[in-house]
Amino acid sequence: MLNSTIAPHEKRRLFRERLATGELLRFPGAFNPLSARLIERKGFEGVYISGAVLSADLGLPDIGLTTLTEVASRGAQIARTTDLPALIDADTGFGEPMNVARTIQTLEDAGVAGAHIEDQINPKRCGHLDGKAVVDEATALKRIRAAVEARRDPNFLVMARTDIRAIDGLDAAVDRAKALVDAGADAIFPEAMRTLEEFEAVRAAVDVPILANMTEFGKSDLFSVDQLRDVGVNIVIWPVSLLRMAMGAAERALDTLLGEGHLTSKLGEMQHRADLYDLIDYEGYSAFDEGIFTFDVRK
Template sequence: MTGLIAAATSAADKRKAFRAGLGSGTLQRLPGAFNPLVAKLIQEIGFEGVYVSGAVVSADLALPDIGLTTLTEVAGRGQQIARVTDLPVLIDADTGFGEPMSAARTVTVLEDAGIAGCHLEDQVNPKRCGHLDGKAVVPADEMVRRIRAAASARRDPNFVICARTDARGIEGLDAAIDRAKAYVDAGADLVFTEALADESEFEKFRAGIAVPLLANMTEFGKSDLISATTLQDIGYNAVIYPVTTLRLAMYAAEAGLRQIAEEGTQAGLLDRMQHRSRLYELLDYERYNEFDSGIFNFRIEGSGS
């Protein structure tokens, strides 16, 4: 039964593993999961963690990433994903869903959902996608209050508070580094600088900050796509691929639906589909069947059954 219906690893142990991974000298790779089944695949393939993107939660609800989702929606999806994987889950908590006290409540809700860590950003609320133009950031001291509130609310000291700054594209790289230092002083364990341009900027940021750093390797954005090996060599501690799996899935789904619309059948798509047997393997159908057989293998004497 262990690890069948839910993960075998406790939330506390996943948080310990995430902290240990960030300090291990090995880059922690966290692909985004748009649903729990993808999280199982991420674990099976051998990644170190799972990421839940706010942009993906929004897109899954057919909404733009402009702060329309709620803490309840984000935490609910995070809990569904964390429940099925033994890997630590890092989640996008936007601006904390309100004032500093809201950021504090956010941390408690995400802890209860089994999440290993979250990132909070310094954008004006409501926020927008970090790789779009027209963003605005709050004054640094306001973000410091967000981080202090979040850090003060955590009950598990291993829950990771990550501070994200979007100041690079607005105030410049040096200002973003200064902000990051202030956020670390306020209690951030990990720093995420959004929309750095190229390898040299990642290097400069690494040189300026003492705590673990997270890189965002999202496609079609403002950052060059840098390999995991290079990021590790620069000294980064974690990398997220936030929307990759959703983009892959949506591209394939759109192409398939168009072919069905044009040809009237999916017969030509079978070699591009996950086979039923592979899906059943990922879902552990056989182990569920064994569990059922072990539990319901009795008969009541005299019942005629």
């Protein structure tokens, strides 16, 4: 009720321990706190908080228009409602290295388990769109060093994302991944890999966990969990999938409402009120409320 039963520092410790086993951890993207709770209930290992989803939720394109305050606020809302570790998209760190340092501490305070910082220039673009540009290696490394230096909880995961594959090719991505690990990155997010062999090349080049982004309609094929596990991927995210499914369903419902004047034909597709109340633990809140008011102040 109200909050996760596990303190943020403990979530981070448990996340690090599980990541160290080498197993593949599945992190669907939560578009709000309620969807994060559903992800937990279905048995996944973590929750991903996408910058693209947060931007879209605000009616904005994913080009670096969101602020640290907005990202940290949504991160805190999601992290508090689930016992799962939450990994959050921190874009380019919201400024220069000193801003990156503040970003990491703010996200620690928000209760998330880790964040990834990317090497794009500002204004950034969605990682699977054309026209991206990345900063020089020295700037990319400064961001990661600042992030590592700033964290207070050593179990807070600092992940480095590189977008250089789409610009300079796989060899450049491998070289940058190595340099980012040398700068202190705990994990690597090689964006827009096109084949399993490319993931395998990054896996062979670094000795830290790597992440695969299985976003629909992007540069990468939609590989299965088993395929990614076989090439040594440690975390897989589906960042926008639940939002796309929800918005598709919402659009179809509105079309039905326009065409039929009611939603009777859609009742079977809706989450039932009883299931919603169960997911948000309505009964737990009622029991707590009743327990508080069982005393008599006159005695």
